[in-house]
Amino acid sequence: MQELITRAKELLADGTVARVLGWKAGDLEYNPQPAFFTNEKELEEFVYNGFCGANLSKYMIEASKLEGKTLICLKPCDSYSFQQLMKEHRIDREKAYIIGVGCKGKLDIDRIKANGLKGVTGVTGAELTDDCEELCVTTLYGDKKIPYADGMLERCSVCKGKEHMICDEQIGESKDTKTGERFAKVAAVEEMSSAEKFAFFQKELSKCIRCNACRNVCPACSCRKCVFDSTKFDSAQKANVDSFEEKMFHIIRAFHVAGRCTDCGECSRVCPQGIPLHLFNRKFIKDINELYGEYQAGADIEAKAPLTSYVFEDVEPSVVAERSKS
Amino acid sequence: MKSEKKQAEKIKEISGVNPLKCMKCGKCSATCPSFAEMDIKPHQFVSYVQNEEIEELTKSVSLWKCLSCFACVERCPRDVKPGKIIDAVRQLVEREKDGDYLSPNEIPELLDPEIPQQLLVSAFRRYRR
Amino acid sequence: MQRIGVFVCHCGSNIAATVDVKKVVEMAMCEPGVVHAEDYPYMCSEAGQAKIQAAIKEKNLGGVVVCSCSPRMHENTFRKAAEKAGLNPYMVEIANIREHCSWIHKNMEEATEKAVILMKAAVAKVNLNTPLQAGESRVTKRALVIGGGIAGIQTALDIAEAGYPVDIVEKTPSIGGRMSQLDKTFPTLDCSACILTPKMVEANAHPNINIYTYSEVEKVSGFVGDFTVDIRKKARSVDMSKCTGCGVCQEKCPNKKTPNEFNRGLNNRSAIYTPFAQAIPNVPVIDREHCTKFLTGKCGICAKVCQAGAVDYEQQDEIITEKYGAIVVATGFNMINLDKYDEYAYSQSKDVITSLELERIMNAAGPTKGHLERLSDGKAPKEMVFIQCVGSRCADKRGKSYCSKICCMYTAKHAMLIRDKYPDVNVTVFYIDVRTPGKNFDEFYRRAVEEYGVNYIKGQVGKVIPQPDGKLLVQGSDLLSNKQILKEADMVVLAAAIEPEPGVRNIATMLTASIDTNDFLTEAHAKLRPVESPTAGIFLSGVCQGPKDIPETVSQAGAAAVKAIGLLAKDKLTTNPCTAKADELMCNGCSQCANVCPYGAISYETKLINDHGVREDRRVAVVNSALCQGCGACTVTCPSGAMDLQGFSNRQILAEVDAICR
Amino acid sequence: MKKIAKEALPMLYKKIAEAKELIIPVKVCGQTNYKVWTEDAEVDLDTLKTVKSAKDAFFPQSETLYTVKKEDKKLHIEPEALKNQEFVVFGMKACDVQGVAVLDKVFLVDPVDSFYAARREHGIIVSMACHEPEETCFCKAFGLDAAAPAGDVVTWMVGDELYWNPVTKKGEDLTAMVAELLTDADEKAVEAEKESIKKIVEKLPYSNLSLEGWNGSVLDEKFNSPIWETLFKPCLACGTCTFVCPTCQCYDIKDYDTGHGVQRYRCWDSCMYSDFTMMAHGNNRNSQMQRFRQRFMHKLVYFPANNDGMYSCVGCGRCVEKCPSSLNIVKVIKAFEKKEEK
């Protein structure tokens, strides 16, 4: 972290960048927030540790409009989002100086608390310089040590890899955190009967409060005006009312980002109701991989996106019924 | 008449053939090696089924003269497969004699001089395919 | 909300017999926005249209719904009628209560209920219609004809005569096409070359016609009135401007082992060649795949003997880019491949030939100099058998489902010509049906039977068995005598099915013209617009649209020419206003829409946008409405819904969905 | 003071539900929210904070106001019936109960919101002391006592017993209804529990949060502060904070075409949304900074200015837990604190 701050100070000082986009320490151990820093003094509050899960690439849309370059810190997974946004002309590469930061897996305070912990007042062992094997959690009701992996975000256990797709320089070490198969849960749902699938999603989505956090955090949902906020599409909806959210909103959102979603996992991270929203995006990714060939959004700036290309021999939609297990 | 209609339907079902596709070109008869020995010629079989005159078909000599070589099936430009129709009529006749569905494995045991040779040949050919 | 008028047509009893039109009118009056509703026996009639116009004026209608036949039938009629009454034509919507309702349902209650729903959907849509203005685009007064056979030549001549420049693009080294390969033509037995050659010469000499032989269309862009076409002029290796057509090079060429395509490979030609004596242009081509100079680098004899110095081994393919207002497709046909027809022994015996091969054998310039002889041993045949419908009318994958149409007549012609020239040859024709609709056609066939003694047998041939002595044993049916016939023949002629020239699929794709499952180009309407493709500005001439004989081809060629002339005579075209449009305030500039646009109609501009007081430079999509054809692919790709299709907008379609699901 | 054994609670729920609708924290897919009790519901009184507050019980996220039906060309308006059956909200914490008091200030003053008023009239609040307050709690800053919430009946979970103390007429009536399940108890255990809670509250990291300088009279000063310009930056403009908040009361009114009528309904709106208070001319707050400022100015300045100093924040800490960008009202208050120190 210190190396990162030193480098940021250098780049600010020599005028390479006008500002730094990173994370700022919070008032609790586990709640650092995305922030812009414009001088050395402010950088004292800079922090980069296991709780810096937020993907900063979307903030670059606004930063692209500002004078001068912005130093942006990207984790390996964030770099996919950044490149995808570049591909869609939403951000200006020339306005960014990218430092690829190392990653040893990001933490989820809700998962940490799910280890039977209440009133968490401190967590140590999550610095990038730590070996990130064990977390020491202090709480109002006693302290406890838990394995690092037990506090990690779901997405880190199915990590796409610790390689940066795009960056100007790299700082900090990474550690492989992949322990699971990315599509295992999707495949498990696919195995269910039609009624079970419906019950599963109905139950999960019945929690949705339409706060739009999933949409607003999503780097692929970068529309200036979302269809769900637009009166032009007759689709404007705010209410959480029976059966609308769980179907239309989440399916359309997943469809709109299909072929563009890098599977950064932010939607699931931010959902206040803990809905596994990535299951929608991953379903599309899995289908695309299986039906149209492996495709990773954000990995290759030149590759043709699966929904804006085709081949004559593409499968017919009836393949869905043939493949369906329900 | 009614039962003949039923029989015609049965023949279509067994053979999977739609006799209405026939354009009466006669290529089946042109190609048939047993033509000379037949009273009802292969192309006529198709017409008989179309006209639901099954009675005569079941009594015909041709039924047991067809070699099931399926040359007519191969060559038919309209995919009518006269050979399959003949085969179906044979099955119909045999079933009415209670000789229901045969599987190739059962045949050696069941071999009975009463079963016409042609039926066996045909069955073997059919199952080989 | 519009003031809407609903007009329900009885279509005589076509609609009224199944749909309670009065009930539809009554229900229409209950719909929001509807201020007028009436029914009439024939809405499309003069009087019916007058009713619509009167209502528009009297009730100050802002939208019109006509419940009638398919919009593909009369949408234009009603739009024009509304326009005459001062209403924007795009404020008219049709509820299809005939093809989609009265004609397919029998129960009156059910059909009426459905008609009411269709009416409601149309009313819901028209409520959201906005007046659209058709744009204009310029017409390039030049036509392109693809294919230089009789169809292409005739079309080009007719267009040229009307005063418009025409280019012909022909794939082979000479124009002339299939007709130049024929010996005689039915039913008059004219010499094919005698009637074709003058046309070829005329086309070549015509000041308005420019011929690109040995050339292919490579790329087509643009749209009706303004196509841009890249033509690849393949390297001929002979300078057209220098060559005198003396023919010495062909004589001296040491490599004479190349199968002669013009003679269907029945004999060989030199590597530098003109396909046939009357070829236009009379300039040879070096077949680089077979030329010794190109294969080994050694030879160069043709260049040495050419006194004009026209041979140019260095010549390169040339791309010519030209603009056209109209394109006529005249790509013609080929015979199907008979390799799969083992039973006729085509690939086993040289004496089993196709009809087109027989044409070449009978032709004085052909491989046998016009003598009818067996290709295996050169002996004169005594017994000839013709087999009809080889590959035509087939339900299986080996052949074609359609009737090739010309075979009955040319077989009669061949039979007659043989009997005429060689009276000692017996001719037998195996047929399924003899199809002779056409002026003097049946008479011609009867003459073959009655006057020339051709033996017609109803029945198909099952197989042809080559015998050790060189004879061919033909086993066929005689259905009328219910016999199986075994006949020894010296030659067997197969009337092979014809199929569209294989390259047509590629051309159709470039032209965005549709083709059917048999690769014939689709006409805009099977009955009313038989020479036009559904793609505007593309016309169809000859067999590329479906099997036909020479007179039919020539008349269709003329018809296609007239349609093209009709287009070229206009200075400007009105464009379809139902094009895509991007909402600048919502556009993300993400380029996804441009990725799916088949017409390259979407570009991006950086514009100063005032978004409710926030001013900033934004990259936004701009649609070129002259290029946009209104497919709507972009609208679905656009996640924010910034891209919408005028006339079929998101809200309009959703309103229809809502109305139907109500 | 009454009590009931923890293991007997399902019987209590059943008893209440026989007569009245019972709204209680229920766990669904790992998340606990207030829901109508059913026999198979997984009641969860252990989770301190439900994701959403109990606000829904009195002011649902969406509710139909009336339905318009069309017959020929005539329109008929069918008003939605008001709540006319009693219901019980079980397990509300001190902060949530205070949240309802805030809502009362908005909906029960002229013009009275009849939908809300009907729900308030028929709602019976069974509150519950916070057994184990958490690090995100700061109700103390607003003068609330987590150990002694308000309500019609107040309860404490002590060991394996739920202590039950009716304090209002409604509470007495409810108690009478379930009397057979309750036994008498003394207050000793409850007093001990109160002490223990108070001790924990003292240790909470936010307990000493100072609201000094935040009141109805500092409008211009706070409004014009440059702090907002940097503070809002990470805000995603989502509605999480609004929708989990027990006091946010803004709503939007919309129409929905059901195919056989048009339902006019109201639903929660968030001042963080770009179309919040959108009017024909556009929006009067057209940057996220302005919208962000609005939210906190409303809670800490405008609301106290109009309601005798009552803040419209109750310190439940839900926004602290749920904000995707880890922004929250505490950070806002602290940011000003820091600035003013300098």
Next chain:
Amino acid sequence: MSINNNSEFKPKIVAFCCNWCSYAGADLAGSSRLTYPADVKIIRVPCSCRVNPMFILRAFEKGADGVILCGCHPGDCHYTSGNFYARRRMTLLFSMLDYIGVENGRTRVEWVSAAEGVKFSATMNSFVEKIYSLGKNVRLEDLRCKN
């Protein structure tokens, strides 16, 4: 509402047809008097690629029991490639619907040319039959639209 309504299931079926092939195919079915159930209501769109997944979901939301999309055969699109895009979009959408537990028979894509009146009618007959066998769409319909 009449009591009849419960006992007799009348499905609502939306068919999106491209103007150039399938709508013309439907016209041909009509002029050939090839019947199919009146439950099918056709919406004309210029091309199958005009059909937004949102339209399909909207139909289900509003109570449609089946949605079918008909377009030109692959390779025959009037706009050259529209149906290829539609094919990918619909494949993914249908897969998603299957994934969330909507019976996959409720959605279908068929390629029907202008000449295939017979196919159009046969397709509609088989689709309607399928919808009858699946019964009412209860999983996607918005509760407010139920009555």
